[in-house]
Amino acid sequence: MGTATEAWVIGVDLGGTKVEVAQLDTAGHVGQRLRRRTDVGDGSASVEAEIVTAVRDLQEITGYPPIGVGVGVAGQIDPFEGAVRFAPNLDWHDIPLQADLSRALGLPVLVTNDVRAATWGEWLHGAGQGYDDLVCLFVGTGIGGGVVSGGQMLAGRSNTAGELGHMTVDLYGPTCHCGNRGCLEALAGGWAIARQAEESMAADPSAGAFLLKMAHGQPKAVTAELVAEAAHAGDPLARRLVDKVAQALIAGAVGLVNAFNPCCLILGGGVIEGLPELVQRIDQGVRERALAAASASLQVLPARLRGDAGVVGAAALVLRSLTQERGVA
């Protein structure tokens, strides 16, 4: 964390199952970090108190306070007040998180969406560093993303731009958790991979035998991670499932490249980490299928910060807002 008088910031990544509070220097390097479990049952006051305690604990280690706190939350965030409009995994509605934390800590606080924060992280300190036009696609249990175009992070009218997992890629395809059909997430998100595995195993038990064994006989216990492992072990059903995921991600990536004409398409999230070969397959697929002019100067890259993207991005964002007076999150 550098010298005793160096400025530092806090990055917070707040999800439905855990909150991570990390110390970062101004170059985006993570120092000490604290993790706490969160639960839908916890009220917002209890989670806010956890964050405040963690920030104070980190401050005690350093001996002097951070210059600001950036928070990424899995939810819809008001871009002006940093209030959490709706966070389904926490069951929060209209919680003035930014104002609450700022008052409790006596520090500048900036709250943004967690995927947006991760995009800021990859842009300012990860695979997208130095580029002005990039798309980040995070393929985890769900799929989300962020877009930087002409050096600006896209926010949209009500700050929800970047819901790239809910672009339709299969018009008459399976239903998505969002209610639409054929969303990219409904074909390639972790939950959808598990669903497809379960359906395929039910339809053809002999083909599903290997996966079933890996899941200790419980079809419901098959996860995207298990499918990835089975595919790497050579299981034909798992490989077919992964092929379908790759086709869906290629279709989504082609649309993103044609629509945004980025110079980098950055791929991250648990599904990509479990199936890192997807990066090369998507790269090749995009080159074959996107418009030549849109993909000529494109790089398809794996995300670099992995699980740290959220805290790094949230911290970088508050730092940026303090140093540049540009608070658009």
Place this chain on the structure above:
Amino acid sequence: MGTATEAWVIGVDLGGTKVEVAQLDTAGHVGQRLRRRTDVGDGSASVEAEIVTAVRDLQEITGYPPIGVGVGVAGQIDPFEGAVRFAPNLDWHDIPLQADLSRALGLPVLVTNDVRAATWGEWLHGAGQGYDDLVCLFVGTGIGGGVVSGGQMLAGRSNTAGELGHMTVDLYGPTCHCGNRGCLEALAGGWAIARQAEESMAADPSAGAFLLKMAHGQPKAVTAELVAEAAHAGDPLARRLVDKVAQALIAGAVGLVNAFNPCCLILGGGVIEGLPELVQRIDQGVRERALAAASASLQVLPARLRGDAGVVGAAALVLRSLTQERGVA
């Protein structure tokens, strides 16, 4: 065109079959206009000479020169030099149109893509006036569009952002002219509607009898326009074809709304003009299927400038670059 000393600009819309050169006042109103046919056989020098002559003819009417010339070209444009990198319908490669016209006319000239120009037109003087976050989707023979986000027109890395017709909406769907499968254009562009009509008529001649009669017995003569007319006349096959077009456009629109979170989705182009009821259907479909947060403050609107969007936008763009020194096209 206002008083004799009022500043005016020229807007040029250059396509594969015609070039239109129009006189506009600074409020975006079209005055006199001249149209010339263009042909792939015409070399660039001949088309450039036509434009120069038309500008001089309009100048003669006004009695004094315009302050600048904006040109929209159906092709890929270098954003810095205004050169036409590639215009397939004109068979142009690397034509320094901006420099050529500027030298010949002794005036500031700004060249941009024609669909981008139309988006500027709808943004600055059409249905999107006053908004900072909008998506224009022009559904003609092909499908193109433009996106304004946070008050900035998206250009992308190599100035091709906005190829919204080449977002995949039907992963395993029909091939597109671009080589990809299931592009929005391959399902809902004018050429694709004609192709689907022809295929449906071949597969079921009795269902296709009405369309065949309208096309004077020539299946190849069935156009998207004819399908629209037949649908309005109640022909069941044509109505099924239009339903499929509506489903594809809804899927595409849902993806655009989720990705960009615009406050306006503006729909224009010949297919929309021929089937104006699509605007309301897409509006309803998006409200049913897009994420609630992304579509809460959305308006779905018909384009307002119709065929004038290109000249209005090109003129507005050069005016803007002259008055604001912001030449990003």
